[in-house]
Amino acid sequence: MSEAFTPHPILDPRLAPPFPTAALHVLRNPQLRKNVSHATDVIQTKRARLVAEKTDWQQLRTAAAAIRNQVLENLAGYLEEFEARCTAAGGTVHWASDAAEARAIILDLLHQEHASEVIKIKTMTSAEIQLNPALEAAGIRAYETDLAEIILQLGDEEPSHIVVPALHLNRSQVREIFARTMGLESLTDDPKALTAAARNYLRQKFLTIPTAISGANFLIAQTGSMAVVESEGNGRMCLTLPRALITLAGIEKVLPRFADLEVMLQLLARSATGERMSPYTSLWTGVTPGDGPERFHVVLLDNGRSSILSRPTERQTLRCIRCAACLNTCPVYRQTGGHAYGSVYPGPIGAILTPQLMHMEYAQSLPFASSLCGACYEVCPVKIDIPKVLLELRSQVVNQERVQAARFGDPMFIGMKAASTVFASARRFRTAQWLGRIALRVFTGKDGWIHSLPGLGAKWTQTRDLRGLPDQSFRRWWAARGKGER
């Protein structure tokens, strides 16, 4: 089957520029940086306060990591159990090995429903498989119903955060988008008025559009149930009012038992939005006669997840419950915002998840978009050691480059080769130091600093100074020390 749609240019890892290039653009936009740092500051402060009041926070994290590990170790069994229970409860389970297959399954289901419009709950997986452009190409109008997603959809903007995807826009930018697209010229920039405008815009759509698409926060193997956590009630609308519901979920989203929610729900909202619980958590199981949709489909998405599962260090990436605490705390994300990552998954988790979902064929600059400070690991509710995975992925990227670089005579590759030859022998090292001292003397200023280097060296001195080499090396000073010199 052939698909004709235009993919996201900014957030498609196959098309996006490397992180440093994309980040440069953002760093020159002070309004965006201000918006991002304000939003992340607010969430971080609220999170810190609510985490502090939980005396068993570390025990909860440990339990959550253990539950998620257990799921991943036995994933095939849990998925089969989920499938059996969900099917027995009247749901239909579909399996999609990649994004194209997931899009095809969903389009096929929508055609069966004769759907020309759908209402959608914010779902990362839908963005991952670029469902909206595919729906548009198929002539199906998708209405996002989460406030932030409406802002993005109407403003033709891209999401920049996993939980609050429009945090890069401020109230006057939102006002401009709503006034223009909803024809409300007298709209003020009061968030209350903006929220009311969104409520009015969607109310009729909720009541009349009979097909919905959602994601899921958790699937319960024991019962075949699904769980969605949200704040606005748009999720409840989409899960309750339509006749048909299609839920797209990554295969890693399973929990073993219903009672495992007692751990996950205590961690999720506190980490994500700095609340004790999100206003609404919805649980449903297949189809319930007289309450909610008459037809329910789950699409289980692999799309690279099973290959992550096979690698021992990287497997923990799949423990993620998409709370975005790692984004809010990351010194890199806080400066660049989400778009620079060229992926629907930005921040530290995106830096490890995206290249892996792309089978390490794209987004290789992302594992380097980190200072390795470890703040992400500290806040992660399921204890993903993101710095460790970043290092593992960096080594894979370097190995890839080594093969390519050798072929093309890349200067860094030659430099590294030269360095390894020099460092291998003390005599060569001493000679190199001596040569370097002579060569660098020309560039060293009177203050002992090198302010500008020619050629490749300029890449360093463009943004920082380099200390000039001292008159003698430590080894010479050490050797001369016993002979009365100081």
Place this chain on the structure above:
Amino acid sequence: MSTPIASRQLILDRIRAATQNQRQGAPVHAGLSRNYIRRGTLGAEDRLRLMIERLREYDAEVVECAPDEVPATIAAQLALSGRRVFVAPVGLPAEWLAAGFDWKLDRNLAITEIEQAQGVVTKAFCGVADSGTIVLHHAEGEGRRVLTLLPDWHLCILNASQVVETLPEYFDRSPLPPNLATYISGPSATADIEMTRIKGVHGPRFLNVILVRDES
């Protein structure tokens, strides 16, 4: 593209190869570290006080009453709301349906009828004090899901004996997992615009709770 059945097998085979785990069906759930707090330590009074405090933090209205005062308290709350048209699940006691109001009992009400109601009155399955959460299992008396979704004003009657302190205590009270459940922690809200919390996006804007002191 592969056929649906082939994709299922392909994914399961990939997973089994990746995890080197050939076991069919789900494993036994044992041996996990679960030393987080299960049971709360508060006495009954403090537990209820915490529940009320949390609900009020969410801007929910809370009043308390004795078991024999429930009908009168409901009538008073309805009158205070200034609303007239209410929906209710059929499982609600007849004496709770206060006179002088327009009641629509949910015998398969159309969505538009529910949408036009100004409020809804229900029972609850449980309350969790730690997070101020109202748990609905959508049994009789709690109503189907849409009933507590479309009306802008929700009055929930919660017994003191239904209030637990911690979330794990709620799960201990639900050995049989519900088919449907909604956990409500405050009214519908968003912080999507500059992290400013705005009440009432799509769900009910007003949550009211009558806490019935059925414990001695």
